[in-house]
Amino acid sequence: MFKRVGEVFRGIASRIAETVSKKELTEEDLERVFKEVELPLVESDVAYDVLPVLFEELKRRLIGSKVSRLGEGGLVGLMKEALTSILSNVEPKQDLIDHIKASGARPYVVVFLGVNGVGKTTTIAKVAYKLMKAGLRPAVVAADTFRAGAQEQLALHAERLGVPFFRGKYGADPAAVAKDAVTHFAKRGLDAVLIDTAGRMHVDVDLVEELRKIVRVVRPHMKILVLDALTGNDALEQVRYFDRAVGFDAVILTKMDADARGGCALTLSLLLQRPIVYVGTGQSYEDLEVFRARDVVERILS
Ligand SMILES: Nc1nc2c(ncn2[C@@H]2O[C@H](COP(=O)(O)OP(=O)(O)OP(=O)(O)O)[C@@H](O)[C@H]2O)c(=O)[nH]1
Ligand SMILES: [Mg+2]
Numbered sequence: 181m182f183k184r185v186g187e188v189f190r191g192i193a194s195r196i197a198e199t200v201s202k203k204e205l206t207e208e209d210l211e212r213v214f215k216e217v218e219l220p221l222v223e224s225d226v227a228y229d230v231l232p233v234l235f236e237e238l239k240r241r242l243i244g245s246k247v248s249r250l251g252e253g254g255l256v257g258l259m260k261e262a263l264t265s266i267l268s269n270v271e272p273k274q275d276l277i278d279h280i281k282a283s284g285a286r287p288y289v290v291v292f293l294g295v296n297g298v299g300k301t302t303t304i305a306k307v308a309y310k311l312m313k314a315g316l317r318p319a320v321v322a323a324d325t326f327r328a329g330a331q332e333q334l335a336l337h338a339e340r341l342g343v344p345f346f347r348g349k350y351g352a353d354p355a356a357v358a359k360d361a362v363t364h365f366a367k368r369g370l371d372a373v374l375i376d377t378a379g380r381m382h383v384d385v386d387l388v389e390e391l392r393k394i395v396r397v398v399r400p401h402m403k404i405l406v407l408d409a410l411t412g413n414d415a416l417e418q419v420r421y422f423d424r425a426v427g428f429d430a431v432i433l434t435k436m437d438a439d440a441r442g443g444c445a446l447t448l449s450l451l452l453q454r455p456i457v458y459v460g461t462g463q464s465y466e467d468l469e470v471f472r473a474r475d476v477v478e479r480i481l482s
Contacts, residue, residue, distance in 0.1 A: 270452050377391060457471065
């Protein structure tokens, strides 16, 4: 039922090659093909809202090309270039670890946000691992004091990695826990503090208020929104939700290894206006890669 975004783009190339054989590609030719691929694109997790932007970008790159000379292979090549250019909107200018290294702030404090199950806790462990490999000393903090098991999960990663861990009592004020943790680790001279937050809409506490309070009290150097590539279109809703709630500086897109459709990264690249610093590509600590437009295009169009 669901289409891979790569297949849809191949389809666009072959439709153009079939229907426009002799002349230069015109806006009308493209409009016609775009009408046909709207639904398949949405089915491959490209958000409906971004279709106009995507089509404009493709038009800009394709109008005037000599289809007869390019052939279908050449058109796929052009499509790859167009996608690479779109995806490079969200390429990070600097690796997060290098940025933390270069920053004078010690400890450098990062708050991780995201709805439940997207991979926040796993991603924090992966980032801690990267920091350690770069010779920095990270610590991790469980500021989800609500969900049973949330703190233990992070504690287990911390133990495996040999990274200092801080938690509060269940039901304690997450902002107070986070603040105490930063003070504690600042005294111990650590380089980075990674704060895990709750992802669930609580019954009795407003998550938005909780996150706002954490950010107000801790004043992190960076807020990272964790998104799951498998959420597809819903990722856009999550972006808007967290933007309204507390704002964020960058995204980590998890579960790219399990994402067959591939539209989520494309949607984000058209709307996010902030970098995707890493992509999650598996469940082990090494499986966190710098977001590279070219790699993602190869992943979806190879
Ligand atoms: N395949 C794959 N699985 C991942 C990736 N990142 C996280 N996961 C898995 O996704 C599941 C949920 O991850 P968690 O880190 O517990 O998610 P969370 O956001 O902390 O969840 P809550 O604490 O409930 O809000 C786990 O089984 C992880 O192993 C990834 O990049 N690829
Ligand atoms: Mg968690």
